[in-house]
Amino acid sequence: MSLVGATPISRSMLGGEAPEVAPLLLGKILASSVGGERVVGRIIEVEAYTEADPASHTFRGPTDRNRVMFGPPGHLYVYLSYGIHRCVNVVTGTEGSGQAVLIRALELLDGVETARRRRARPDRELADGPGKLCKALAIGAEHDGIDALARSSDVMLLDDGVPPPRRPVTGPRIGISKGVDTPWRFRVSGPS
DNA sequence: AAAGAGATGGTCT
């Protein structure tokens, strides 16, 4: 598989509701060039969050923190989790609608050496969690709101032609206390 | 192998 020729995904792909868009992001590529070091991974696990969803940061309407989620699709919503970790989302839906897809795990394709240095963990733990992958790709608060479909961005969403899984594994989202009934976690088949 | 607990700070009530 070659990453040469991979192009930003189409913005129209992100215009639907997060639970519909989320499985379409499986197989797409998240590429970082932060600090001049390239780290690239294929998206293998995601979760959807919508405005009508009690687990979502947007459930109680727009605030200073979540305003990016109400903005245009394709931009990144980066937030601080548990006071320690950064997590990255791709905004979906029409402008004003307050929804996004959380990127939960990557299969690294390039820049593994850099990821090892940033993470200092066994290879299988370099990007197998939302906070872990942000550290591997050096995604931080400064990337909140950037357009992941713009060629000038340090963090980009790419498509190399690999189709999403025909039948992704679905299940409840992780680490939430409300909205546990909605099966809005999606993963390519493989180790959980 | 599994379970438990502490870290740590922004956001919202």
Added chain:
DNA sequence: GACCATCTCTTTT
């Protein structure tokens, strides 16, 4: 003052 869209280390089976 409570609550986290998590991770890592320590303790226990």
